[in-house]
Structures are given as C-alpha cells and as structure tokens.
Amino acid sequence: MAGRTRGGAPTRRxxxxxxxxxxxxxxxxxxxxxxxxxxxxTPDQQRQxxxxxxxxxxxxxxxxxxxxxxxxxxxxxxxxxxxxxxxDHRCPPAEPSTLF
Numbered sequence: 001m002a003g004r005t006r007g008g009a010p011t012r013r014x015x016x017x018x019x020x021x022x023x024x025x026x027x028x029x030x031x032x033x034x035x036x037x038x039x040x041x042t043p044d045q046q047r048q049x050x051x052x053x054x055x056x057x058x059x060x061x062x063x064x065x066x067x068x069x070x071x072x073x074x075x076x077x078x079x080x081x082x083x084x085x086x087x088d089h090r091c092p093p094a095e096p097s098t099l100f
Contacts, residue, residue, distance in 0.1 A: 014091060022059065035088070036089055
C-alpha cells in the first residue's frame with residue numbers, strides 16, 4: 001500500500017468489489033482506519049444506512065483539493081454545507097454462482 005501523508009486521503013477501488021472508496025486514518029488519539037464509499041448520500045439515505053457498526057462521515061474537500069473524513073456526531077446537521085456525507089464501505093452481496 002502506498003504511504004499516506006497526514007491529512008491525506010487516498011482514493012482507490014475496493015479490491016473485492018471494485019467500488020471507488022476513500023481510505024483514511026481518522027482521529028488524533030484513538031484513530032480509526034476508515035474505508036468509505038465516495039457516493040454522496042441524501043439525508044434519507046443516511047438514516048437508512050446508519051447502524052451501530054456503520055458510521056456516516058462528512059467528506060470535506062479544502063481549496064487545494066485534499067479530502068478529509070470527519071465523523072458525523074448526532075448533532076451534525078444531515079444537510080451540512082461543508083461536504084458530502086458518505087457511509088462506511090460494505091461490499092455488495094455476492095451474486096450466487098450458477099453450477100452446471
């Protein structure tokens with residue numbers, strides 16, 4: 001895996017399903033290694049996808065184009081103007097294979 005600079009967020013494709021994702025170490029003390037989808041979510045989609053083990057993130061892009069993930073706490077507005085909201089990545093269910 002390529003090295004990361006602090007605050008950098010490399011985008012790539014999931015090796016299992018090929019979905020575009022962003023990977024970043026989020027946090028200063030107890031950091032999480034996060035892989036999130038790059039597809040922006042509407043407030044309704046955020047409510048549907050949020051689970052105890054699946055977080056929603058605010059994907060902020062600065063003026064230089066660097067992207068940074070921030071955790072959405074319960075008080076974060078679902079329609080904030082700071083960036084797109086994205087979910088932790090989960091590969092879609094595998095298609096059943098057909099045996100001959």
